[in-house]
Amino acid sequence: MTDAIDLGAAPKPRRVRTYRLLFADGLATASVCFLILVLLMAVFGPMLIGGLAEKPNFRARNMAPFSLEQGWAFVLGADTLGRSMLARLVVAARSTLGIAAVAVLCSMALGGALGLVAGYARGWVSTVILRLTDIVMSFPSLLLALIVLYSLGPSILNLVLVLAITRIPVYLRTTRAEVLEVRERMFVTAATALGASDRRLVVRHIAPVVLPTLLTIGAIDFATVVLAESSLSFLGLGVQAPEFTWGSMVATGRGYLATAWWVAFWPGLAILMTTLSLNMLASWWRTYSDPHQHWRLELAAKGYRAKRRGAGR
Numbered sequence: 001m002t003d004a005i006d007l008g009a010a011p012k013p014r015r016v017r018t019y020r021l022l023f024a025d026g027l028a029t030a031s032v033c034f035l036i037l038v039l040l041m042a043v044f045g046p047m048l049i050g051g052l053a054e055k056p057n058f059r060a061r062n063m064a065p066f067s068l069e070q071g072w073a074f075v076l077g078a079d080t081l082g083r084s085m086l087a088r089l090v091v092a093a094r095s096t097l098g099i100a101a102v103a104v105l106c107s108m109a110l111g112g113a114l115g116l117v118a119g120y121a122r123g124w125v126s127t128v129i130l131r132l133t134d135i136v137m138s139f140p141s142l143l144l145a146l147i148v149l150y151s152l153g154p155s156i157l158n159l160v161l162v163l164a165i166t167r168i169p170v171y172l173r174t175t176r177a178e179v180l181e182v183r184e185r186m187f188v189t190a191a192t193a194l195g196a197s198d199r200r201l202v203v204r205h206i207a208p209v210v211l212p213t214l215l216t217i218g219a220i221d222f223a224t225v226v227l228a229e230s231s232l233s234f235l236g237l238g239v240q241a242p243e244f245t246w247g248s249m250v251a252t253g254r255g256y257l258a259t260a261w262w263v264a265f266w267p268g269l270a271i272l273m274t275t276l277s278l279n280m281l282a283s284w285w286r287t288y289s290d291p292h293q294h295w296r297l298e299l300a301a302k303g304y305r306a307k308r309r310g311a312g313r
Helices: 014-024 026-049 085-121 123-137 141-152 156-182 186-193 198-234 246-256 262-289 294-312
Strands: none
Touching (some): 026 085, 085 262, 141 156, 156 198, 186 198
């Protein structure tokens, strides 16, 4: 009986299965590749191009894209001061993604902590936290950001604070709902019976269960924050010169759409492709993490393998 066991039928590790299902989905794979490219560009690009993004070249003013007369750095054209559009896109990627990442991390940390307190403490503490959350949610997030930035003045610090505050309710309410469900599970009841303190229950038993959900929401919310930052910078209430982001680049180029469309087109395309890739990857992850929808990915992976086998014959 032992000799008849098929060792090749052993289940694959979870990480291998995840990669297999991911690469079987063409859109999800393309999204991952594009996001990795953007991330590498944002991290290492500014070090490679030096000060090319701020260096004017008046011989290349409004130079059309796909021309190598001034070198490879001007393959995407130049702006009204002759600065390389490719170099400026690379530098702006670090600013745009950096602001969004800090805002998402701050809102996730503060919203998650308040959600843990509101879900576990209950009573008047939970009521106060929820009422304050309702006040923040009663205003449209973009309108609230406009009011605060207009009052405090546009700066990177104020922009991050506004973006973080407007996204806190998302994480707070999600965390509270998760805590209310998790605290009724048997392992929490057992830990309470063994004399675990409230702090230990929250930190060691409840928070680790809630964290994966927060990370998933954070990945989805990242695209929303990128769009919000770009919108505020476009309106002139975000990053101010000499710093610049994709949104401020679109704002600069909107006055030259008739004569130099590429000045606004490339940063707008970068915003579109980045947010679209984030949303498609988040959609794939929701399907992958949902036990009721996971079979769709398995079915698509089987069809992908069958198609490859048929093409190899």
